[in-house]
Ligand SMILES: Nc1ccn([C@@H]2O[C@H](COP(=O)(O)O)[C@@H](O)[C@H]2O)c(=O)n1
């Protein structure tokens with residue numbers, strides 16, 4: 001059996017925060033606000049995996065109301081999602097799109113791919129990271145935040 005899941009997340013920019021995308025810290029004067037490290041890319045991937053497995057969503061497993069997830073490293077959250085998947089599923093592939101006017105994702109694409117693959121314990125060839133601007137439209141176009149979409153496919157062992 002094969003199952004797919006979709007994930008979406010968005011976080012607003014905030015001064016004095018670290019900018020962490022796809023498990024990679026990008027040197028920047030501002031980052032994204034959130035209860036955790038606000039890694040919007042890993043959150044979208046977590047939701048895609050949970051969706052494919054029929055296990056709800058990230059907020060269900062790591063509620064923002066719980067102090068233990070404050071400033072959490074989203075790679076740790078994603079590792080926990082992989083544990084939740086159990087032995088039943090193999091991650092066939094993960095594909096993510098970052099929607100941001102800034103920063104340029106291209107220079108960080110391979111590092112993100114490697115970080116995501118290592119966190120999911122799969123080969124980098126099963127991971128793809130893409131990016132697009134929002135063509136200056138809406139809140140993303142005004143540079144107020146970053147969104148990410150992800151799709152994941154699980155194959156039964
Ligand atoms: N934050 C971003 C946005 C885009 N890119 C790369 O630029 C290409 C063109 O973007 P458009 O929004 O004009 O379609 C896109 O395909 C990406 O390769 C990027 O690296 N970082």
Ligand SMILES: C[C@@]1(CO)OP(=O)(O)OP(=O)(O)OC[C@H]1O
Nearest residue numbers: 034035036058059062063064069
């Ligand atoms: C990751 C969690 C952890 O509490 O908090 P946030 O960093 O605010 O991120 P969000 O995408 O809103 O997902 C909910 C939470 O699970």
